[in-house]
Amino acid sequence: MLYDAHVHVFGPGLALRPERRYEPGRAVLPEELVDVLDAAGMAGALLVQPSFLADHDDVLAAVAAHPDRFRAVASPASLAELHEGWERWRDEGVVGVRLNLVGSAVPDLASPGWGSVAGALADAGMHLELHAEGEQWRELAPAAAALPCAVVVDHLGRTRAIADVLGLALHDHVWVKVSAPYRWPDQGQAEALVAALEERTGGERLLWGSDWPFTQHEDEVTYDAMTAAVGARFPEVARRADANLARLLGDRGF
Numbered sequence: 001m002l003y004d005a006h007v008h009v010f011g012p013g014l015a016l017r018p019e020r021r022y023e024p025g026r027a028v029l030p031e032e033l034v035d036v037l038d039a040a041g042m043a044g045a046l047l048v049q050p051s052f053l054a055d056h057d058d059v060l061a062a063v064a065a066h067p068d069r070f071r072a073v074a075s076p077a078s079l080a081e082l083h084e085g086w087e088r089w090r091d092e093g094v095v096g097v098r099l100n101l102v103g104s105a106v107p108d109l110a111s112p113g114w115g116s117v118a119g120a121l122a123d124a125g126m127h128l129e130l131h132a133e134g135e136q137w138r139e140l141a142p143a144a145a146a147l148p149c150a151v152v153v154d155h156l157g158r159t160r161a162i163a164d165v166l167g168l169a170l171h172d173h174v175w176v177k178v179s180a181p182y183r184w185p186d187q188g189q190a191e192a193l194v195a196a197l198e199e200r201t202g203g204e205r206l207l208w209g210s211d212w213p214f215t216q217h218e219d220e221v222t223y224d225a226m227t228a229a230v231g232a233r234f235p236e237v238a239r240r241a242d243a244n245l246a247r248l249l250g251d252r253g254f
Contacts, residue, residue: 001241002041003241003242004037004209005245006045006046006179006211007209007210008047008212009033009047009058010027011027011029011061015057030066030070033062034069036223039223040224043069043254044068044069044070045069045070046070046095047070047072047073048072048073048209049098051098059072060089060093063092063094064092070093071094071095071252072092072095073096074096074097074098075097075098079113086120090126095249097117097121097126097128097129098129098131099131100131101130101133106136106140108143109140110143114143119148122150125251126149126150127149128149128152130144130151131155132157133185134158134185135159136159137165140168144168144174145167145168150173150175150248151173151174152175152176152207153168153169153175153176155183156176156190157193158185159189160186162190162196166196166197169197175248176205176206177207178207178234179210179211181229203237203244205248206240206244210226
């Protein structure tokens with residue numbers, strides 16, 4: 001693997017969202033990430049905007065400083081914030097928009113507002129990333145299955161109810177990110193989901209991400225451990241990861 005589809009950076013003097021569930025103990029700068037990637041022999045990564053940050057300045061600055069190595073995924077807290085940032089994000093290396101729904105209400109993705117967003121994402125060659133868990137997928141799946149843009153299921157869906165994620169992921173526009181195994185509620189079910197996706201889709205829409213710097217698990221996980229784990233547990237995911245990511249990103253890729 002040469003590309004990591006899920007990492008984070010955040011600088012000093014953070015502008016934090018008041019509704020955040022987590023606050024980092026230190027800054028994580030792009031230069032530190034570059035060193036980590038270089039040590040692992042990785043060529044580049046997707047910078048996923050942390051949902052605890054109130055603006056996208058750090059992630060966009062990182063992409064601007066390293067355009068050959070980074071692309072970004074924005075993380076708006078609302079439709080209004082998405083509309084406000086849309087043109088800047090689209091033009092400054094953002095390849096997708098992430099909704100962090102863990103601990104939040106599930107939005108109506110079938111509504112006209114979200115339908116318009118999904119259409120704009122599709123036209124721009126960008127994707128909608130959904131970070132949800134458990135029973136939330138039962139609410140999300142029907143509308144997500146009908147969206148016109150590419151949809152990415154974050155962290156294998158973080159659910160024991162794998163049938164909901166599996167059913168959604170059988171649609172040709174839906175991708176699944178095999179990332180952050182320490183956030184999966186049931187390791188056996190997670191492995192069963194990957195096996196089912198490989199059997200029923202050929203593994204052609206499975207992605208890999210490390211989730212570096214492993215927020216809330218910083219002292220338990222290393223980058224080398226994450227790369228070794230995907231190769232040992234999911235060798236087909238590791239083999240296909242770069243080609244799959246390139247197909248998802250298309251002209252917006254590396």
